[in-house]
Amino acid sequence: MWGGINLSDLTAPALLGLTVLLILFGYLIPRNMYKEKVKESDNWRLAYEKEKERGDVSDAQTAELLELAKASHSIMVAMFGTTRERKRLSGEADVVPTPTKK
Numbered sequence: 001m002w003g004g005i006n007l008s009d010l011t012a013p014a015l016l017g018l019t020v021l022l023i024l025f026g027y028l029i030p031r032n033m034y035k036e037k038v039k040e041s042d043n044w045r046l047a048y049e050k051e052k053e054r055g056d057v058s059d060a061q062t063a064e065l066l067e068l069a070k071a072s073h074s075i076m077v078a079m080f081g082t083t084r085e086r087k088r089l090s091g092e093a094d095v096v097p098t099p100t101k102k
Contacts, residue, residue: 010018022028 007015019028
């Protein structure tokens with residue numbers, strides 16, 4: 001029973017019309033079209049997963065580079081004696097800008 005209509009009571013032309021309507025409204029699609037859509041969906045899923053992995057690697061590299069920059073900044077400040085007082089008096093820029101605490 002489908003929507004209150006018993007399918008065994010329908011005539012051949014009614015079943016054919018119902019089938020055509022289902023195809024036109026997109027409820028029935030050819031098998032090869034379905035397989036193409038599944039393949040396309042799998043390709044997009046793989047692309048998404050690769051991009052997500054690439055983003056994770058990029059984030060890890062950025063964090064590592066930031067740590068290296070902080071270490072380099074500390075070394076430069078220690079080597080050249082750049083202090084806040086000297087920067088304030090001379091107007092020179094620091095090697096790497098650091099956030100000020102207020």
